[in-house]
Amino acid sequence: MNMAVEEDPLLxxxxxxxxxxxxxxxxxxxxxxxxxxxxxxxxxxxxxxESEVKALLEAASEEE
Structure with a gap:
């Protein structure tokens, strides 16, 4: 059973x-x-x- 799960990088x-x-x-x-x-x-x-940080960054840039 090959679990090829791509993990989200951590910052x-x-x-x-x-x-x-x-x-x-x-x-x-x-x-x-x-x-x-x-x-x-x-x-x-x-x-x-990283995915959560990028989502927050995009949301912050849309507010400006």
């Missing part, structure tokens, strides 16, 4: 911050407030799904 808070042009701490606050979902690594670091 660091710094990478997300670069896309939104904000400080990485702002991205962490968004995650704590529930504005963006995050995944915790075994080491306790936050990671964000």
């Amino acid at each position: 660091t808070p710094a990478e997300v911050a670069g896309l939104f042009r904000v400080d990485p701490k702002t991205v962490t606050r968004w995650a704590q407030a529930g504005k963006i979902s995050s995944i915790r690594t075994l080491g306790g670091h936050r990671r964000f799904r």
